[in-house]
Amino acid sequence: MRAMSSPRSGFGSGFRFLFEPGFFSSGPVHAALLTGTVVALVSGAVGVFTVLRGQSFAGHSLADLGTLGGSGAFLFGVGPLWGFIAAGVAVGGAMDLASTRRRASRGVATGIVLGAVQGVSALLLYLDTTSGSTTGVTVTVLFGSLFAVSGYTATATLAFALLGLASLAVCYRPLLLDSVSTDLAAARGVRVRLLGLAFMVVMGITVALSSLIVGTILSPALLIGPAATALRLTQSPLAAMGTAAALGALATGLGVLLAYDSYHWKPVGNGWPVSLFVIALLFTAYLLSGLRRPRAGTGPAPATATTEAA
Amino acid sequence: MFAPFMQDTWITAGIVAVIAALVGFFVVLRAAAFTAHAVPNAAFAGAAGAGLVGVSSLVGLGVFSLGGALLIGLLSRKGRHDAVTALTVALMLGLGALFLSWSTEYAPEIYSLLFGEVLGLSSQDVTTTAILGFACVAVLACVYRPLMLSSTLPEVAEARGIRQVRIDLLFLTLVALATTTAVPVVGALLMFTLMIGPPAAARALTRHPAPALTLGVLLALATVWIAIAASYQTDWPIGFFVGVISAAWYLLARAAAAVFRR
Amino acid sequence: MSAPVISPMSLPAPGPAPDGPARPVLEVEQVSIRLGGRQILDRVGFTLRAGEFTGLIGSNGAGKTTLLRIVLGLRGADGGSVRVGGKPLTRRARGVGYVPQKIQIEHDAPLRARDLVALGLDGERLGPRLPSRDRRDAVARMLEAVDATRFADARVGTLSGGEQQRVLIAHALIARPRLLVMDEPLANLDLRAGQEIVELTSRVAREQGVAVLLSAHDINPLLPVMDKVVYLAEGRAVHGRTDQVVRSEVLSELYRHPISVLRVDGRILVVAGATVRAEAFDAGERDVRADTAARPAGLPEVHAG
Numbered sequence: 001m002r003a004m005s006s007p008r009s010g011f012g013s014g015f016r017f018l019f020e021p022g023f024f025s026s027g028p029v030h031a032a033l034l035t036g037t038v039v040a041l042v043s044g045a046v047g048v049f050t051v052l053r054g055q056s057f058a059g060h061s062l063a064d065l066g067t068l069g070g071s072g073a074f075l076f077g078v079g080p081l082w083g084f085i086a087a088g089v090a091v092g093g094a095m096d097l098a099s100t101r102r103r104a105s106r107g108v109a110t111g112i113v114l115g116a117v118q119g120v121s122a123l124l125l126y127l128d129t130t131s132g133s134t135t136g137v138t139v140t141v142l143f144g145s146l147f148a149v150s151g152y153t154a155t156a157t158l159a160f161a162l163l164g165l166a167s168l169a170v171c172y173r174p175l176l177l178d179s180v181s182t183d184l185a186a187a188r189g190v191r192v193r194l195l196g197l198a199f200m201v202v203m204g205i206t207v208a209l210s211s212l213i214v215g216t217i218l219s220p221a222l223l224i225g226p227a228a229t230a231l232r233l234t235q236s237p238l239a240a241m242g243t244a245a246a247l248g249a250l251a252t253g254l255g256v257l258l259a260y261d262s263y264h265w266k267p268v269g270n271g272w273p274v275s276l277f278v279i280a281l282l283f284t285a286y287l288l289s290g291l292r293r294p295r296a297g298t299g300p301a302p303a304t305a306t307t308e309a310a
Numbered sequence: 311m312f313a314p315f316m317q318d319t320w321i322t323a324g325i326v327a328v329i330a331a332l333v334g335f336f337v338v339l340r341a342a343a344f345t346a347h348a349v350p351n352a353a354f355a356g357a358a359g360a361g362l363v364g365v366s367s368l369v370g371l372g373v374f375s376l377g378g379a380l381l382i383g384l385l386s387r388k389g390r391h392d393a394v395t396a397l398t399v400a401l402m403l404g405l406g407a408l409f410l411s412w413s414t415e416y417a418p419e420i421y422s423l424l425f426g427e428v429l430g431l432s433s434q435d436v437t438t439t440a441i442l443g444f445a446c447v448a449v450l451a452c453v454y455r456p457l458m459l460s461s462t463l464p465e466v467a468e469a470r471g472i473r474q475v476r477i478d479l480l481f482l483t484l485v486a487l488a489t490t491t492a493v494p495v496v497g498a499l500l501m502f503t504l505m506i507g508p509p510a511a512a513r514a515l516t517r518h519p520a521p522a523l524t525l526g527v528l529l530a531l532a533t534v535w536i537a538i539a540a541s542y543q544t545d546w547p548i549g550f551f552v553g554v555i556s557a558a559w560y561l562l563a564r565a566a567a568a569v570f571r572r
Numbered sequence: 573m574s575a576p577v578i579s580p581m582s583l584p585a586p587g588p589a590p591d592g593p594a595r596p597v598l599e600v601e602q603v604s605i606r607l608g609g610r611q612i613l614d615r616v617g618f619t620l621r622a623g624e625f626t627g628l629i630g631s632n633g634a635g636k637t638t639l640l641r642i643v644l645g646l647r648g649a650d651g652g653s654v655r656v657g658g659k660p661l662t663r664r665a666r667g668v669g670y671v672p673q674k675i676q677i678e679h680d681a682p683l684r685a686r687d688l689v690a691l692g693l694d695g696e697r698l699g700p701r702l703p704s705r706d707r708r709d710a711v712a713r714m715l716e717a718v719d720a721t722r723f724a725d726a727r728v729g730t731l732s733g734g735e736q737q738r739v740l741i742a743h744a745l746i747a748r749p750r751l752l753v754m755d756e757p758l759a760n761l762d763l764r765a766g767q768e769i770v771e772l773t774s775r776v777a778r779e780q781g782v783a784v785l786l787s788a789h790d791i792n793p794l795l796p797v798m799d800k801v802v803y804l805a806e807g808r809a810v811h812g813r814t815d816q817v818v819r820s821e822v823l824s825e826l827y828r829h830p831i832s833v834l835r836v837d838g839r840i841l842v843v844a845g846a847t848v849r850a851e852a853f854d855a856g857e858r859d860v861r862a863d864t865a866a867r868p869a870g871l872p873e874v875h876a877g
Contacts, residue, residue, distance in 0.1 A: 048682070051390060051392075051393050052681055054390075054392060055392075056344070056390070056392035056393045056395065056396040057343065057344040057347075057392055057395070057396070059396065060344070060347075060395075060396045060399060060400075061347075064499075107341050107342075107343040107344055108338055108341070108343050108506055108510045108560075110343065110344075111343035111344070111346070111347060111502065111503070111506045112503075112506065112507060112510065112556070112557050112560045112561075113557070114347065114503075115500065115502065115503030115506070115507060115552075115553045115556055115557060116503075116553050116554055116556070116557035117553075118499050118500060118503070118549070118553055119500060119503070119549055119550040119551070119552060119553020119554045119557075120550065120553070120554070122424075122425040122497075122499070122500070122547045122549040122550045122553070123546055123547060123550040125421065125425075125547075126421075126425075126546060126547045126550070169699070169700045170698045170699055170700075171698065172699075172700060172701075173691060173694065173695050173696070173697055173698070173701065174695065174696055174697075174698065176683065176687070176691060176695065177691050177695040177696065179676075179677065179681060179683070180675050180676070180677050180681075180683065180688060180691070180728070181672045181674075181675040181676055181677075182676070183641075183644075183646060183670070183672045184670060184672050184675070185695070185696070186646050187644040187645065187646055187668070187670040187672075188670075188695060188696040189696050190695075190696045215407075217400060217403040217404055217406075217407055218400070218404070220396050220399070220400055221396070221397060221400030221401075221404075223396075224393050224396040224397055224400075225396075225397050225400070227393075228389065228390065228393040228394075228397065230682070231680045231681070231682055232389075232680060234682045235682055235684055235725065235726075235727055236682055236683070236684055236687055237682050237683055237687060239682065240682035272408055272411065273404065273407040273408055273411055275403075275404050275407055276404040276405065276407060276408045279397075279400045279401050279403075279404040280401070280404065282397070282400075283397055283400075283401050286389075286397055290388055290389065390678075390680070
């Protein structure tokens, strides 16, 4: 991007300008790229079902609620990983249990849980700030940094990411069936409530992981953005999941690259937030995918398909 | 707690509660909880950015909440509403993170922007809040009937020539206005709790609009006033009390409704 | 095959032969349910035999969907029993294919018609599925059987109502059920598409020897293919051949209210009211004819009640 606007010309200098010297030899960058890519892959796959099931709000809320895990972990001095994971699983379960079958009231139930837990996070953050000397906790927890991944966290992240993918593979067919019609799935013997709960837990783990690695702002964007874009580009479920995972990983990689470059950008020479770059890339991809005319079905556009939303 | 310097706090919070409950009634009716959550988050970015360009944070709040709301409204005409909302929030928060990284504000100030700062508002804030609140109520009074019709019977509203798109944008503008009013007081993160908790509790108890509106307003007032008193006593953040009390109303109302239906 | 997949080829051959035509596929006995203080179903009972096409007829709110949901095991009843293939209902209604009235899929869902039919084989199973030629062929044959090959690779959400019904029928039938339950398949279709769906269902069901239980509020589109009718009103049901059930005295007894059944141009009109006077009938018939010409739909049936 920046290379294009550069007054310098020639491929070699442009390349060197795009990839700042030292980009590939930096240890933190390696860890960030690896964990970021893994998280993006899982988020993309889980995200397709999140968007299909109309649970973007829940996905977003789970990320916000990672705040609870983060602030709680700071307060009690446990590793943030476990705080995030525990909060993700607990809150995902609570949201599923509080919700009803109607989509309309589901949003309200999600919102109520989100509000209550954010209130508690506010308290925990307040206690963090007053009890310790760490005044920057709020900012760290809310806006997390990709460049602070330790070796242990990276390993645990990989393990949890594999767990998330495996769970998704197990539930894959019933989830698809449920996305067509809950009654149809139930009539075939799928325990739809249990399935919903299981999916919320998988989503909770995924979002918690990515909140920890890439921050609570970026994690819902990684969940929803690539998936929403992929739904506009693909025809079959596996293609959608693959495309979403690839898009997420690509945007993360590019974002880390740009952020690394931005250390030399104005106005402050300490780097722009990675999350902003990744989100901007995802948002652009979503907008661009909207320009593509959807492949028309053979029949006339169904009146029933569009009325469901709102 | 009832010292003169606290008087403004009680009044400001009261105005905010009324506005939140009135707009919140339609938020719950239109199942737009996510929107109500998204707009204040966008507003936060605006407040963070306002300091950088040297304008008042109220301007930043207004511009970004309106911008975020309209972006959601326009994009969701061609995509899934909830996915678009999620992406817009993320973009806004990403901008917020950028502005924060540039600004030199201290963490406690950011904290109060996120979680609210009721104690110690200046009298100028009361006037501003009152004016904004009045504007909100005035707009709501003007569009009450078409908004009501399109929220409950969209097809009938469409048949009567009420354009759904316009109503959507109008509703989003209302949410943005209410957000601008309330965020400086209750904070960006808890604003929406006040907007959905009390109205949702009221709606669980009664389906008729007038009692639901009244009950929602009363519950919202109770929420903020109890929260202020508790926050004053404990020194804990007001957002904690607002979030927990709002959720408590909702749970109580659902439980009561379930008992009565037996 | 390495994965524990039931190949459609290994399932028992279709057709009425194994069970014999007399063996009941579905036995509903004394099913009752009260909802919100109202008796929705009151000791409803009927039996379906292999290969029979049965229409479940009743006006809106007569309890058709509730009854179908009980048959599918989606909800319990206050009393009575449902047996499928001689066995009591379990959570998974084995041997029952289901075509729901509405699906919630949106136009951007990345699910092709082909994928939905494949889910009919084993969509409820956990774990990944290995692709296989047998499965692909079975899906292709099923799509062919319902004339859906043309749009096999289009997303389900972009198909028209009639096309979606075809795909759903294929989805339901590919697992070779003994009973196909369809909830108001004609409700959202125009008349021609509705007629096509009825004929298709009847044809494919007969080929496979599947009993069909199809709910509708209008009996007329089903008349050419229907073997039996279950008429639902006031929470009660009468069951039998169409000409036995759809008669003034039978329906009057069912509704506990005078009902007249008129046959006009091969259509059946069910109207409230006792004896229709001759001149009124004649006038009515002329009106009906005029109306039928103007609206091929025929008059909507009128229910007491």
